[in-house]
Amino acid sequence: MKKSYRHIRQKSIEEYVTFINSNLHLYTVKQLCNALKFPRSTYYKALVSVPSNKQLEYEEFSKKVIYQFNKYKQRYGAIKLQRVLSDAGTKCSIKRVQRHMVKNGLRSVVVKKYNHHSSKNNIPEKENILNRHFEADTINQKWCTDITYIHVLKEGWTYLASVMDLYTRKIIGYAYGKEITAELAKKAVENACLNVKNTKGIILHSDLGVQYTSQLFENYINSKKMIHSFSHKGNPYDNACIESFHATLKKEEIYRHTYRDFNEANRAIFEYIESWYNRIRIHSSIDFMTPQQKEDEALGVA
Structure with missing residues (x-):
């Protein structure tokens, strides 16, 4: 048990508590805390601690990201989610949205990059009037x-x-x-x-x-x-x-x-x-x- 737990990258109090709770069917709190060298008093304190305003705000923002992600049928990435969140009154940065998407395992649908293969058909050239000028001044132009x-x-x-x-x-x-x-x-x-x-x-x-x-x-x-x-x-x-x-x-x-x-x-x-x-x-x-x-x-x- 001790060896396996060494592989956890970050050993925050929350991770310790989560690990202990998930193994209570195998060991007692005392055994787990001794093995992890984690104070029992800290464990019990964490169980009854009230989340801070910062933590509550963090979790609330995560819920908003998840809601908007699903509302737009999982088709929006961080850039567009940031825009719709800001328009809805939740001002935020793209980086912040990206962090919460990663935390919650959210990933918008992606398309493979198009690879062009030249045509060998003998097609006569015709005039390219548009010539990649995709901007227009008004509709129906x-x-x-x-x-x-x-x-x-x-x-x-x-x-x-x-x-x-x-x-x-x-x-x-x-x-x-x-x-x-x-x-x-x-x-x-x-x-x-x-x-x-x-x-x-x-x-x-x-x-x-x-x-x-x-x-x-x-x-x-x-x-x-x-x-x-x-x-x-x-x-x-x-x-x-x-x-x-x-x-x-x-x-x-x-x-x-x-x-x-x-x-x-x-x-x-x-x-x-x-x-x-x-x-x-x-x-x-x-x-x-x-x-x-x-x-x-x-x-x-x-």
Whole structure:
């Protein structure tokens, strides 16, 4: 018993008391205290001691960190937790939040770093108008779009096409389907256009996938008088914002669940985008606002 206890890094009074209490079914208090060379009087005093205000405040802050961590579905790390705690009236530093996360074993979901592999397909270059200038002055000025893969048990691979407004980072249109087609890509943009009276001059950026270079897609873009911008061949970083959204979607939702079929995944995607990503999830790139708040600010909505 004595040898095993030597491996405990810190021998605070609390740790001594915890160790003794956990072994009372094997030994008496006297035997344990003698073996540990820990005064029995200190042990009994610790049992009836009243926690200090500092300790109570420490434990209360830990509870707040745990509450916010679970409230945001374990998707927030220390930086965003610090922001929501401060907004809720609990002023604190990122370092303090980090310490309490470590103490309580809290770790936000993480995504593996994306490793790009060059495409060997012979894809003709098209004009990159956006040219990685992801900042916009207002809404409906610059949009970006892309398609990602989502696996379900029954149908296998399914596909989500999304459209993001670069000013608000809001997903303003999306379409989910069982086939990766130009029609799916077009449907996502159609949905983005539903609440926009004038689409003339909007820059819509995409990659050089066959869905986006198809005549069907180009005809629709032209009919809406939008300007089509393309990533350079084999370079996903030209469309980093929408790539980042799809990575976040998978990190925070898709990889954490197994979907039985297309309909179950469809409901989950709808809930994630409409209830979480657009309206609750804060973004550092827009001053820790939600996309909906950023849009409301642009529209002058109180």
